[in-house]
Amino acid sequence: MRGIAKSMLTTLSAFTRRPVTREYPERHRPIPERDRAFPILLWDQGIDEPFCTGCHACERACPVECMTVLMKDNPRHTSQGGNSSRRKIIDKFWIDYGRCMRCNICVEVCNFDAIAMNNTWQGHELSVYDRSDLVMDLPQLLSQHRQGNLKEWVAE
Amino acid sequence: MVTPRALEHEFETQDLMINMGPQHPSTHGVFRMVLTIDGEVVRDVVPYVGYMHRGAEKLCETMDYRQGIGYMDRTEYLANFNAELSYVMAVEKLLDIDVPERAQWIRMILCELNRISSHFMFTGAFGTDVGVFGTAFTYSFIQREIVQDLFEEITGDRLMYAYFRPGGLAWEVTDNFVARVHEVLADMRQGVIDIDGLLTHNEIFVARTKGVGYISGQDAIDYGMSGPALRASGVDLDIRKAEPYLYYDQIDFDVPLGEHGDVYDRFVLRVEEIRQSIRIVEQCIERLQPGPIQPERMPRMLRTPPGEVYIRTEAPRGEYGIYLVSKGGNRPYRLKIRSACLSNLQALKHMTVGQYVADAVIVLGSIDIVLCEVDR
Ligand code: SF4
Numbered sequence: 001m002r003g004i005a006k007s008m009l010t011t012l013s014a015f016t017r018r019p020v021t022r023e024y025p026e027r028h029r030p031i032p033e034r035d036r037a038f039p040i041l042l043w044d045q046g047i048d049e050p051f052c053t054g055c056h057a058c059e060r061a062c063p064v065e066c067m068t069v070l071m072k073d074n075p076r077h078t079s080q081g082g083n084s085s086r087r088k089i090i091d092k093f094w095i096d097y098g099r100c101m102r103c104n105i106c107v108e109v110c111n112f113d114a115i116a117m118n119n120t121w122q123g124h125e126l127s128v129y130d131r132s133d134l135v136m137d138l139p140q141l142l143s144q145h146r147q148g149n150l151k152e153w154v155a156e
Numbered sequence: 157m158v159t160p161r162a163l164e165h166e167f168e169t170q171d172l173m174i175n176m177g178p179q180h181p182s183t184h185g186v187f188r189m190v191l192t193i194d195g196e197v198v199r200d201v202v203p204y205v206g207y208m209h210r211g212a213e214k215l216c217e218t219m220d221y222r223q224g225i226g227y228m229d230r231t232e233y234l235a236n237f238n239a240e241l242s243y244v245m246a247v248e249k250l251l252d253i254d255v256p257e258r259a260q261w262i263r264m265i266l267c268e269l270n271r272i273s274s275h276f277m278f279t280g281a282f283g284t285d286v287g288v289f290g291t292a293f294t295y296s297f298i299q300r301e302i303v304q305d306l307f308e309e310i311t312g313d314r315l316m317y318a319y320f321r322p323g324g325l326a327w328e329v330t331d332n333f334v335a336r337v338h339e340v341l342a343d344m345r346q347g348v349i350d351i352d353g354l355l356t357h358n359e360i361f362v363a364r365t366k367g368v369g370y371i372s373g374q375d376a377i378d379y380g381m382s383g384p385a386l387r388a389s390g391v392d393l394d395i396r397k398a399e400p401y402l403y404y405d406q407i408d409f410d411v412p413l414g415e416h417g418d419v420y421d422r423f424v425l426r427v428e429e430i431r432q433s434i435r436i437v438e439q440c441i442e443r444l445q446p447g448p449i450q451p452e453r454m455p456r457m458l459r460t461p462p463g464e465v466y467i468r469t470e471a472p473r474g475e476y477g478i479y480l481v482s483k484g485g486n487r488p489y490r491l492k493i494r495s496a497c498l499s500n501l502q503a504l505k506h507m508t509v510g511q512y513v514a515d516a517v518i519v520l521g522s523i524d525i526v527l528c529e530v531d532r
């Protein structure tokens with residue numbers, strides 16, 4: 001009987017503790033800056049073009065082959081009369097979020113720091129009705145950072 | 157009390173085959189067993205595994221060593237760090253590289269914390285199996301979430317950490333790591349008190365679990381069991397003590413042993429292991445020194461020399477082994493995962509036959525299987 005009484009007491013003591021849950025859709029938990037949601041592309045605010053040069057490094061390193069990268073000559077390169085030092089630039093880019101295993105490898109292999117894991121809540125709340133809606137194209141991948149709502153975190 | 161044997165002589169009964177799973181809430185995943193029952197008594201059990209087979213071993217053979225880490229996470233999703241550890245240690249042994257001290261200590265801390273969270277998960281899920289619906293589960297989930305919050309701060313992901321790398325760690329831990337670990341440990345101590353109060357000394361719980369699902373030490377060895385399920389039968393085999401890896405030989409901790417080899421012992425032993433893991437983490441934190449977390453020179457693409465290794469570590473569920481064969485190049489020629497759960501599951505029939513049907517559920521729960529690891 002003593003054991004049962006103690007068990008009841010443990011349950012009762014929960015009344016004195018702080019609640020540990022949140023009413024989720026209304027209230028969001030703050031997420032750490034290292035949070036890895038899904039990879040997104042970064043926007044070079046200085047020159048106003050993507051960092052990504054379309055070098056295919058991430059595409060080759062991705063374990064689940066969920067990326068597709070196409071590159072093109074940069075029309076804004078200095079030789080063309082522009083102000084960019086990037087000879088090549090990304091033309092088309094797709095990442096299938098439905099396949100991505102969020103392993104961070106694409107971020108590690110990128111030599112141009114052009115890709116990062118989304119660490120905002122927008123990166124997590126991606127429910128869709130159709131699986132094909134999870135294939136993100138270039139404008140979608142760039143929009144988050146272009147609007148500037150990404151916490152910067154770079155692993156040494 | 158009417159024993160199963162007494163019932164048998166009194167009535168003429170007919171054996172009945174019932175199917176349990178694969179979508180049964182108490183099978184801890186997608187696991188199916190076909191029970192042959194005689195009234196309430198189990199006469200035979202045939203387990204069917206493989207519903208979750210994804211071919212993780214074969215997949216890893218098609219990708220390089222860094223890419224394989226993510227798949228290790230997915231084999232053992234309750235103790236990811238322990239699974240990653242076996243894999244990266246196997247690669248490190250093939251490459252013959254020294255891992256910096258700080259990286260090793262951090263690995264130890266994370267693995268032990270992962271053991272704590274995994275065992276808490278067990279206590280909760282087991283409580284639900286026994287019939288303490290919900291209460292124990294929520295209490296232990298609070299603790300598991302606390303550990304997971306810490307892991308998320310460090311690695312960025314709540315479940316699939318992909319944080320260990322051959323040679324060390326992917327990146328440095330957070331600046332407030334030590335303080336956060338102390339905080340987490342304080343919560344864990346409270347959690348153990350809660351679980352003890354809720355279950356361990358609760359008479360109903362004890363009556364339900366004592367003497368159920370007995371297996372002798374010798375039988376457990378014969379079935380190839382390992383981990384807490386083996387030690388509950390009194391066999392003193394903990395790889396952390398028997399073949400120390402990382403720095404377990406420098407750490408002072410006890411390996412709890414069971415006496416009766418029943419379901420209750422397996423539960424109590426895991427709760428005791430949580431206490432021991434807390435002790436280990438405390439000692440590791442004291443010895444943690446600043447330093448590098450990756451060797452000086454690491455090639456961008458790892459290429460292993462030909463050879464084969466077998467690395468085994470003590471994961472929360474037992475011996476998690478990686479057998480890695482390399483024929484040169486940047487990917488394994490053959491990778492075999494020695495899954496603790498699969499071996500432990502073999503003893504299910506031995507433990508269940510002759511018990512009541514209701515006990516089959518708690519025997520299965522007491523092995524603490526992760527079906528993802530069984531099926532790989
Ligand atoms: S994101 Fe980086 S690695 Fe991938 S194509 Fe662009 S520049 Fe290359």
Ligand code: SF4
Binds near residue numbers: 105
């Ligand atoms: S996070 Fe991993 S799986 Fe996802 S796109 Fe990058 S490399 Fe591929």
